[in-house]
Amino acid sequence: MAKKNAPTKLEQAYEGLKAEVKNGHSSAAMTQIITNLYEESLTYLGDAKRVDLKSKVAGKEYIAYDNDKRISRAINAGLYVPKLKQWEELHALLKPNADLDGKTDAQSITRVLYSIAISVCAAIDLLKGNDQKTPGTFFEHFIASFFTWRVGVQPTNSIQVLSVDEENTFLPTDFIFDLGKNKKKFHMPIKTSTRERAIMLWAHQRLLDGVFGTDRFMGTPVLLAETKTDSKKREVVEICLPEQWRLYQLYIAKLKRIYYLDMPKAYEKLSTNFPPLAVKPFGEFFFEWNSLTPV
């Protein structure tokens, strides 16, 4: 995030996140840092005007925040509950190995995590236009911290690759969560959207399959949304390429899941067509993760 004269409280909260992730993603401190970022984002958005956008997506309504200089990304109004209370209720449940059954459900978790993530991203949009990197980095660490809490191990970002002729090298990867011997490992790219770069999700999975053998790593990307806003017309579309995704799933590699916070309509049917590709709201992960890992 570019420094203006004095950093805003929002910028300070973001710097706090960057400093904390050096210690890992699962400490109690992370919860406090997310609370702090969420609060500062809501305060920042509160100074802007909430405006309705024209939705070109059937069944979804979108709003945005406008501070006269810039307009934020689109926010799915039906999912958006920008209240600290819901987040406080959720993080009270986030104890190690906690059983969530009966205490909350997938839909509620998706809603809370979406509300936090989109608030922070929208606030950064208003603070600084054209900055893709800051929202991307925030989102990556945000999701990784929930994943770390749920599976109980810290992620790594590189992996050793054997070489016959030369020294072994380390391959930089997306987040890898290694649950131990005789468990499948999670391979988790985390992005705010995929657009024309979705093929990279399958290509990285193909590389891991090639180096370590098929089915050793499960590809389970987590994405925020696929909306695109025309800021002049104030129109929102979802950019989805289900036919291309089917070809990637057939010919490049098999992804185990694709999780979204704001699940695009066009991907719902991929689960039931050939080749099966399970695209789901991220909240479901918290209830099904344990069933995915046995070899």
Next chain:
Amino acid sequence: MAKKNAPTKLEQAYEGLKAEVKNGHSSAAMTQIITNLYEESLTYLGDAKRVDLKSKVAGKEYIAYDNDKRISRAINAGLYVPKLKQWEELHALLKPNADLDGKTDAQSITRVLYSIAISVCAAIDLLKGNDQKTPGTFFEHFIASFFTWRVGVQPTNSIQVLSVDEENTFLPTDFIFDLGKNKKKFHMPIKTSTRERAIMLWAHQRLLDGVFGTDRFMGTPVLLAETKTDSKKREVVEICLPEQWRLYQLYIAKLKRIYYLDMPKAYEKLSTNFPPLAVKPFGEFFFEWNSLTPV
């Protein structure tokens, strides 16, 4: 390119290119349009200050243009001959099926095409900061027109994919040059740089190999350069990932060539290490293309 009040002559020349490519990439008109764009770019750069950059790349010196508002991308001074005369000499040779042997050489062609491409991109950098799309689109059509001239067929941008259950669908692709029955077909992505997206080159090749069988399409991407300029420090680096490229070549698909106008030093050795990956200056294509196509 964003319109300001009145479009500059450079913008008009670029709009001419976009209009002409609707008729294909090989007409005599394209030569005139490239001449026009080159001239307007040199005029535009002539109004700016030529400045030296600090090179962090062994054996290469870089300059840039600075118009007080913005600084252009880095230009490899050793390759840069921004004179219309060399271009006029080259385009005089560009007759259908022309034999270039003895009339010019790979190094001269690379130098002329680099000088044109980097002049246009640098001029667009000065006209409008943060615009990746316009230089990318220009470069794509610029390279495709020389390729079209050399191989004598027009490219396509999509390809029919068989489906057992449903209607056949068309897959959007990078440029495909189909030289006819019993010839390999060229699959040619054209990008100004790859950075962290290089894996997409191999993934698209893998998809074609999967759908149509290995070795039916030859992957031969063409790239401008891999430089990155720190505009505050005025320093230039080349971002290269040769170890990762070797893994892509081993585990995702085999690319036949990777051509560069400003060939990065770090990729020179890939040709002679395992797995072989021939990264070459683009000028060499004009002399070797015919030897690549037999089945």
